[in-house]
Amino acid sequence: MSTLNKRFLSIYLNDHLTVATIGRDLARRAIRATHDQDEHNRLRKIGRELAEDAESLREIMRRLEIRVDPIKAFAGWLGEKMGRLKLNGHLLRRSPLSDLVELEAMSTGVSANLAGWSLLREMAAAAEGLDIHELDRLIDRAESQLAVLERIRLRVGASALASDREQEAEFRGDSVIDSAMDALSQR
Numbered sequence: 001m002s003t004l005n006k007r008f009l010s011i012y013l014n015d016h017l018t019v020a021t022i023g024r025d026l027a028r029r030a031i032r033a034t035h036d037q038d039e040h041n042r043l044r045k046i047g048r049e050l051a052e053d054a055e056s057l058r059e060i061m062r063r064l065e066i067r068v069d070p071i072k073a074f075a076g077w078l079g080e081k082m083g084r085l086k087l088n089g090h091l092l093r094r095s096p097l098s099d100l101v102e103l104e105a106m107s108t109g110v111s112a113n114l115a116g117w118s119l120l121r122e123m124a125a126a127a128e129g130l131d132i133h134e135l136d137r138l139i140d141r142a143e144s145q146l147a148v149l150e151r152i153r154l155r156v157g158a159s160a161l162a163s164d165r166e167q168e169a170e171f172r173g174d175s176v177i178d179s180a181m182d183a184l185s186q187r
Contacts, residue, residue: 003126003127004064004123004126004127006064006065006066009064009066010066010067010069012116013057013060013061013064013066013116014061014066014068014069014072014073015072016057016112016113016116017054017057017058017061017068017072017073017076018072018073018075018076018079019076019109019112019113020050020053020054020057020109020113021054021073021076022076022079022105022109023050023105023106023109023110023113024047024050024051024054026102026105026106026109027043027046027047027050027106028047029102030043030047030099030102030103030106031043031044031047033098033099033102034099039152039155042148042152043152046106046110046145046148046149049141049145050109050110050113050145053113053138053141053142056134056138057116060120060129060130060134063128063129063130064127064129064130065129095160096156096159096160097160099156099160100153100156100157100160100161103149103152103153103156103157104153106149107146107149107150107153110142110145110146110149111142111146113138113142114139114142114143114146117135117138117139117142118139120135121135121136121139
């Protein structure tokens with residue numbers, strides 16, 4: 001296997017670090033927004049893991065003698081903050097679509113992590129400083145994170161796209177059946 005192109009590797013890893021920073025910040029917001037205790041706990045665990053993943057990437061970069069690009073780091077931080085300004089159907093309060101879009105963005109970020117870890121795993125023979133076992137652990141963790149995020153995303157998406165009557169019932173804690181019974185009794 002050939003040696004690594006340090007310049008391109010630096011750009012690549014800094015881009016991944018930027019995505020990791022955005023994912024970590026999105027996880028923090030998703031944790032605050034969820035009302036389901038089980039999902040809260042799962043998202044909190046993923047948030048901790050994403051912060052650890054970013055630190056793992058920084059450590060890999062250090063071992064490969066690649067410095068963190070402060071401009072890209074700032075751009076990622078700023079991009080995440082600007083993403084909060086999206087038009088989502090609500091002006092002064094949080095839209096149910098915000099939760100869905102943020103979970104999808106987190107999934108995209110975790111998918112990018114998985115792709116990065118997998119590529120580094122493939123390149124491990126060409127670079128001293130890449131630990132195959134560490135990368136296997138990071139790959140497994142990203143796959144697990146994606147599975148959890150997908151389950152939460154499907155539930156949040158179904159709720160966000162439900163009719164207003166169903167959303168009100170869910171907010172009150174009623175079941176969809178209770179909501180349908182109420183609608184029938186009003187006819």
